Amino acid sequence: MNENPKTTNIDTPSDELEWREGDMPYSTGFGDYYYSKSDGRLECDHVFIDGNALKNRFTHAGRIVIGELGFGTGLNFLETLRQFNEFAHEDAQLEFHSFEINPLAPSVIKKALTVWPELTQELDLMLASWPNALTQDNELNIDDRVKLHLHIGDVNERLPKQFFQADAWYLDGFAPARNESMWSLELMQEIANHTKDHGTFSSYTAAGWVRRNLIEAGFEVRKTNGYAGKRDMICGVKIPTEVD
Numbered sequence: 001m002n003e004n005p006k007t008t009n010i011d012t013p014s015d016e017l018e019w020r021e022g023d024m025p026y027s028t029g030f031g032d033y034y035y036s037k038s039d040g041r042l043e044c045d046h047v048f049i050d051g052n053a054l055k056n057r058f059t060h061a062g063r064i065v066i067g068e069l070g071f072g073t074g075l076n077f078l079e080t081l082r083q084f085n086e087f088a089h090e091d092a093q094l095e096f097h098s099f100e101i102n103p104l105a106p107s108v109i110k111k112a113l114t115v116w117p118e119l120t121q122e123l124d125l126m127l128a129s130w131p132n133a134l135t136q137d138n139e140l141n142i143d144d145r146v147k148l149h150l151h152i153g154d155v156n157e158r159l160p161k162q163f164f165q166a167d168a169w170y171l172d173g174f175a176p177a178r179n180e181s182m183w184s185l186e187l188m189q190e191i192a193n194h195t196k197d198h199g200t201f202s203s204y205t206a207a208g209w210v211r212r213n214l215i216e217a218g219f220e221v222r223k224t225n226g227y228a229g230k231r232d233m234i235c236g237v238k239i240p241t242e243v244d
């Protein structure tokens with residue numbers, strides 16, 4: 001029996017998702033929310049889109065490749081898609097790679113994201129191209145300019161098998177203390193291996209050991225103001241490797 005009237009258990013593949021305060025997805029496995037309780041869409045705009053200066057980068061022709069740790073509900077992808085459609089050059093393309101160990105069912109994604117009417121069109125587009133059954137590597141053709149690559153499984157195992165080079169990364173695992181394998185030095189090195197020279201990253205966390213791992217992996221790391229009362233977040237650039 002559910003003792004907490006504000007909390008409803010629902011059946012997800014891992015059975016580890018609860019709805020808190022009505023429409024906030026919360027992982028009982030990791031003990032964390034999927035996004036800011038304040039406003040996940042505005043958090044994405046501040047931390048990931050502005051943290052990687054994407055509004056400006058979208059205005060250039062050509063392909064922009066974005067990688068993400070933790071697809072979750074797809075909120076970051078959909079807000080990125082919305083802003084890409086708003087700002088992008090007519091000859092720009094978006095290739096978005098996201099990694100997820102515990103994919104949520106489309107009905108769960110829909111329940112989480114219908115609170116943002118701004119994303120209705122993007123959500124419908126994504127769900128219309130959602131595969132009947134997910135495999136390890138899924139390619140969703142959102143429209144003729146945008147592709148979503150959804151890589152299912154532990155990112156530590158899936159990322160080394162990929163060949164893309166990202167222009168920008170969204171580091172969006174659960175809180176570092178509760179999801180250590182999403183922030184390890186080995187994974188940050190793998191992120192660096194999959195980032196173009198001068199490519200960027202951003203994250204909502206400014207945890208000291210995460211910063212140190214990113215620096216050791218070859219990124220220049222900068223602290224900046226966090227979203228909704230959080231003092232700090234981080235963003236940075238991959239320092240090009242010198243060749244003699």
Ligand SMILES: C[S@@+](CC[C@H](N)C(=O)[O-])C[C@H]1O[C@@H](n2cnc3c(N)ncnc32)[C@H](O)[C@@H]1O
Pocket residue numbers: 033034035069070071072073074075076077099100101102153154155156172173174179181182
């Ligand atoms: C903070 S949530 C991401 C929220 C998401 N970006 C969104 O827009 O809803 C973190 C996500 O990372 C996933 N995750 C945790 N550990 C992982 C791992 N080792 N490999 C891949 N995904 C992982 C979780 O299942 C969860 O969906």
